[in-house]
Amino acid sequence: MNVKQLIFVLALSFLGHFAGAQTKNKTIKGVVIDKNTNTPIEFATVIIADNTSKKPITGITTDETGVFNFTTKATNFYVEVSFIGYTSKTITDFNNANTEINLGQIFLSEEANQLEEVVVRAEKSSTEFKLDKRVFNVGKDLSSTGASAIEVLNNVPSVNVNIEGQISLRGGQGAQILINGKPSVIASQEGNALGTITADQIEKIEVITNPSAKYEAEGTTGIINIVLRKNEKAGVNGSITLNTGVPNNHSIGFSLNKRTEKFNIFSQLGVGKRTFPNTFTSLSRNKADATEITATGSGNKNEQFYNVVLGTDYHINKNNVITLSGNFAYEFENEDSESLFSENYTDNTLNRSYTRIETTEATNPKFQYELQYKKDFENNKEQNLLFSALGSFFGKDQSSEFNNTVLSGVLNSSRQQTRTDFKEAQYTFKLDYTHPISEKYTIETGGQYVLNDVTNDYAVNDFINNAWINNAGLTNIFNYNQNVLGAYVTGAYEGKKWGIKLGTRLENTNLETVLQNTNENNSQNYTNLFPSIHTSYKITPKFSLQAGFSKRIYRPRLWDLNPFFNIRNNFNIFTGNPNLQPEFTDSYEITSIHKLGKLNLNLGVYHRYTTDVIEDVSFFNETTNVTTRRPENFGTSNTTGFEANYKVGLAKWFSINGDFNYNIFNRKGQFDANNNFDFNGTRWDTKSTAKFKLPASFDLEVTTIYRSQYKTAQNLIKDNLFANLGLRKKIIKGKVILNLSVRDIFASRRFQSITDVPTFYAESDRQRGRFVTFGISYGFGKGEAMEFGASKRF
Known part of the structure; x- marks a missing residue:
């Protein structure tokens, strides 16, 4: 044709x-x-x-x-x-x-005379809208060259990632991150574990804002599912990708796949080295005596990484497949930073100033392995049984040294050391069964058991009288064990115009934390029921409505509970709270789907009601001028929002897609006698991507992202506008692809916050800067060239 x-x-x-x-x-x-x-x-x-x-x-x-x-x-x-x-x-x-x-x-059947050197790919739209989720196809995102999962997520509709790596969905924290539909420590937001996943490994990202009972209930704002790439083309296929960039960004990625009648063997290899520069400023003012502390500085984080994926599918017969796969990553990190601290008296005279130099080294092993079995039934291809067993591990062996050089005044300690020995293991067992009773009725049932085991051994030493002395007040071993057992059943009816899906999920959570140094224990065991209902009605072939409800939970994670803190800035400390309780959210939404000529448009309204809200609270010590921030449970939150997703082809050479999200929230909460956190606020963000087909077979993509100013219990987060650019050209009949990516074109992406409470005033500003990456990819066999690089975390 x-x-x-x-x-x-x-x-x-x-x-x-x-x-x-x-x-x-x-x-x-x-x-x-x-x-x-x-x-x-x-x-x-x-x-x-x-x-x-x-x-x-x-x-x-x-x-x-x-x-x-x-x-x-x-x-x-x-x-x-x-x-x-x-x-x-x-x-x-x-x-x-x-x-x-x-x-x-x-x-x-494949054409027998198909030329080996001709590679043709059916291009998917960058975003697809489905009944209960949106799917973002990474292969169309040109600005992902040289990026990792963190930066790829930043281009996904409804998802935002700030410069600190915090992920939000529709403006709310608490999204659950999955890998291939299952939890994994490699998907953990703690410790930047998502950096293990590189853009070339990702097939697509699914955004599920109101999941059915089939999905685990974790994630009050929804689920973000990262689906990894696995080639199953017949014969031997592969591709190789080289990246280089500024700041220091050099990597090589290699994939190889062989598909026979019975076996599909797939593999990927990534090796590289990158540098992440950053600059920061902060100010803290004691309102009691107007004493001010300022800090300015810059630093570089250097990473060398190795990433290997290896797996095989064994097709026992046409209805039964066994898959065994593994992913191993290893990082070497070193970090250097220099900060200038100044303390000023009320009359603005200098009390003391000093520089603080940090040198950090770390090794981070990360791996996961999975056994999966899928059975399709002979009489009905929609009837299937799927079992998987997944194990994953993330470790960090880190040491840091801090040297203070006094410029004026006096310091009690000029040198400090920290040591971190962190180990996290997670095991997931999952069983799903789908049985279509007829063409219109389907039943699904299954269960999942997730076991999470964490140990964090943290120590601080002070250099006193020419000897390293352990600081017992800052040293601890924290053990965290959480097991979640869940089972679900759903029933669905789908007619020509109307459909409905009902479900319920039962989950039991058993949590144990122990702070060994003080023998503080926290035990929680609770069982909850999570119902869901989804319905859709097709009014015309080009206009349909969808509605959904689900109950969700956010369980406090390791760093929410762990009471240890780092000493990078001794005046601004974050510590966990081992007594945190889970959040619960009732989530409602109604969406309309329109097809208007060349315009595809989704319009939706949503509402979330959350109890036992978890939010960071800052406590200020007027004597030491130290601010300590920790998460606390207090009050309720009502969020009502409007969202629009669109894609329009204005010409053969030009199209635009994007999204707009606006919400109004009402917070009510009395933390203590002195802290009433009742307030109302708004928050909105927009993201648009313009795609151009230029002469000489060039593709250009420009993405702009704006996030409005918004308020939290104590802070005001400033607005931010930044842009990314991607340029691509295919040569040699598509077997070689050239990519140029510029992330944060104008170096305007930053994170700024202001805290203004009765006892103190604080400002902070952090920035990373512009990243430019050039990549070249070559595909061989019946494979295809990757359109992005095997790179590391941003």
Whole structure:
């Protein structure tokens, strides 16, 4: 099928229902399957053509499961199924008198004479909207060159990542991050573990703002599921990617895959070195005596990393597959920073000033392994059983030394050391069963058991009288063990226009924390029921409505509970709270889906009601001028918001997609007699990506992101506007791809906060700066060149 035919088919798919005689509609459906791999073929073209003129009448493309379903009023026709690189199939053997024609499974074979050097890829839209989630396809994001999961997430609709690496969904904290639908320490936001995942490993990212009971209940604002890439093309395939950039960013990525009738072996390797510079300023003012402490500084974090992925699928037969995979990463870190601290009296005269130099070294092993078994049933391909066992580990062996040089005044200690020995292991066992009772009714059931075991051994030494003396008040061993057992059942009805899905999930949580130095224990054991309901109604083929409700939980995580703190800035300290309780959220939303010519538009309203809200509270010591910040439970939160997601093709060479989110929130909470945190606020953000097809086969992408100013219990977070750019060119028939990425073009991305409470006033400002990366990728075999680099965390 040539380009003109394809355009004609797409046009007919929108206009076909206006054509033809006024006869009774016929429904034509089926599923297109790759004959060699027995996997669905997405975006295959299905047309019906007139038997006499041989001209197309109408057509459609298959969805991600290879399924197609459309209607026609034609009476004398045949069906043709085609996809680039496959031999087309013409179907004439069906009963034309029936009002429903089910063609069943249609198997396509790869063309025998396909040229090895020609690589053609069906381009997906950058964002796809589905019943209960949005899917962001990383391959279309040009500015992800040289980036990691952190930066990729920053381009996903509804998701924001600030410069500190904190992830929010629709403006709220508490999203659950999954890898391939399962929790993993590699997906943990603590310790920047997401840096292990590089852009070239990611196939797509799913945003689920109101999950059904099938998903675990963790995550009060929803779930972000990172789906990793796994090639299953027949034969031997692979690609190699080289990156270089400023600041220091050099890496090489290599992937190799071999697919036979029984086995699919896949692997990836990433090696590289990167530098992350940063600058920062802070100010703290004691309102009792107007004493001020200021700090300014800069630093560099240097990382050298190795990342290996290896796995295999064993196809026992066409209905049973076993997958064994592993991911191992190892990092070497060293960090240097220099800060200038100044303390000023009330009359603005200098009390003392000194420089504080930090030198840090760390090694971080990270790995995970998984065994998965999937069974499809012979009589119904939608009926399946899936079992997986996943184990993962994240460790950090870190040592830091701080040297103070007095410029004026007196210091009690000129040198300090810290040591951290951190180990986290997590094991997940998951079983899911899907059983379609009929074409319209489906039951799903399953369970999940997640075990999390953490130890953090932290020590601080002061250099006193020419000897290192342990600081017992800052040294501790913290043990954290949390086990969550869950089971669910859902039932769904899906008709031609209306559908509904009901579900409930039961979860038991058992948490134990121990601070060994003081023998402080915290035990929690609780069981909760999490119902969900989702419904949809198709008003017209181009307009439908969806609504959903789910109950969610946010369980305090390790760093929320761990009472240790670092001493990078002795005047600004964060510490965990081992007595934190979980948050619970009731989440409601209604969404409308519109197709208006070239515009795809989603409009939605949502409401979240949260109890036992967890938020950071700062406590100021007027004697020492030290601010200590820790999370606390207090009060309730009501958030009501509006969200719009859109994509529009304005011309063949120009399209725009983006999202807009606005919410109003009401907080109520009395922390103690002196701290009433009742307040109202608003928050909004917008993100837009303009894509251009330029002459000489260049693709250009410009993304702008704006986040408004907003208020928390004690802080005012300033607004921020920044932009990213990506440029791509394919050469040598698409086997070589050149990428240029500029993140934070104007070096305007920063994190600024202001705290103004009765006892003290504080400001902080942190910035990373511009990152420029150039990448080149080469694909061989039947593989394809990666469109991004095997790089490290931003």
